[in-house]
Amino acid sequence: MTHRAAVSVLALAAALAAPTAWAADSDPTVLEAVIVTASAEDARTVGGSATFLDDDALEVFGHADVNQVLRQVPGVFLQEEDGFGLRPNIGIRGSGTDRSGRVAVMEDGVLIAPAPYAAPAAYYFPRLARMTGVEVTKGPGAIKYGPLTTGGAINLFSTPIPEAAAGELELLGGTDGALRAHGWAGGWAPLGQGLEIGGLIEGLREESDGFKALDNGGPTGFGIDDLVFKLALRTGPGAALPQSLELKHQTYDETSHETYLGLTLADFGDDPFRRYNGSQADRMDVAHDTWQLTHRIALSSALDLTTVAYRTDTTRAWYKLNDVRNSAGTGWVGISAVLADPAAYADQMAVLVGADGFTSADGACGCATTTAPMRRKASRRS
Structure with a gap:
């Protein structure tokens, strides 16, 4: 197993004038400490373009499939593969869609591809069911996000620690044994000495028997367990140098009954959802872990500093x-x-x-x- 560790330091200053993002039907909204920007007005002059889908936009349809969500963004091209959005093929402005290899995919500003500098094929992709925002940056404005941004960059925003103690539980069921159970709870509380402590715990379970049918029966779907833990400290109101420190750990485990075996043209015409018995033992196992430590400090009214140290581990075994x-x-x-x-x-x-x-x-x-x-x-x- 190979490991990837990185430290990135971002300085927010008026001279940088890098992009923010906005929803198409609302005023520009600055995404603090994630997108480097001088002001909302500077976002209008970014080289390229940016689109932001906030939590309200994502909740309209409640999609857990990233393919369905990104169809709302102009200039994004998608190629379906498994029907569940487990391994999306995303292209931006003609960059090619193969495993999203020419698009930088991030969660909370951290690259999530198993090997983003060498083999960025996205065999792991964060589940949209636990995201509160999706940002797509196209053109030159995406260059600063890292390697292989030929098409652009996609940044997914996980559930933040709520200001007041709060929680949410969602349970959905559907055809073909589909189940989605998602819940989170967290909040901030005074710690003393001018400090506040915050935390969040979030869990997601998704599963399906699959919409395809093996000739002799058996599952063709998937099962996913996705857990997130956050712990944070921050200074209280009135601090001379407002700052915060947040630790995030995310762990993901997937088993999916995926295959490369298709159908003959005649059999596809009779039943496109059929699967031959020869594929019933095919299976993919994916595991992903992220550790992320983020420190933010406001050095002055015009200058913020954000430091992110992170490590991601991804393993994938596909028996097919x-x-x-x-x-x-x-x-x-x-x-x-x-x-x-x-x-x-x-x-x-x-x-x-x-x-x-x-x-x-x-x-x-x-x-x-x-x-x-x-x-x-x-x-x-x-």
Whole structure:
């Protein structure tokens, strides 16, 4: 496993004149301590453009799928993959959509891709169900957000510590065994010596049996557990140098029954939601952890300093069907070749479908002889 640690220091000063963001139907709103800006007016002259969807905008439809949310933002292009928004393919202004690799994706200003400087494919993506804001920056204004901002930058804002003690609980259910349970509680309280202490605990559980159907039954959906803890100190009103210190820890665990195995054109025309038995053992496991320490201080009425130290760890293991043994038993045939010409690869197609007489030790499908077993590939990244 590789680890990534970074420290970024941002100075807020009138001379910087970097962008803020605004909702399309409201006055510009400065996002303090996250977006570096001199004033709301300076945001109107940013090189490029910025769009901000606040909590009110996100709650209109209550989407947990980032693809549905980002369709509201002009200049953003999306390619659906799993149907749940687990691994969105996002492009901005023609940058390409493959795994959002040319867009800097952040949560609370911290890069979340497993390897943002080398392999930024977003096999992990924060769940929108626990976000209170989404900011999309396009063009030159995104350069300061880090590497690979060819298209732009997307910053997601997690639930802040509320000023007064408060909490919220949401429970939603739907078809195909869909469940979303989301809750948080927190607030600020006097600590003495001119200090205040704040905290937040948040939990999210999402799951679904999946909207696709294996021929012999079985799940095609996912299960996600997402927890966030925040602890903070800040000076009280009237402090000579107002400042705050916040520690955030977020942990994420996902199991999804994802596959690369598709359908022949004829079978897709009959039922696009069908899945062959050969994919029933395919599975992806993703784990992600973030530790973030943020210090903010107002040095004067015109100058603030924000220091962020963070560390993220991401691991992903995807066990998926890769190819099928050829009829001669001398090599392997890729699943894409089999589906493109099922008549030419009749034995291999029978393996994928799980025709009568074709069984395997893993309970999926194989061949009664040794001429056409399946081979799965374990794809790992950390």
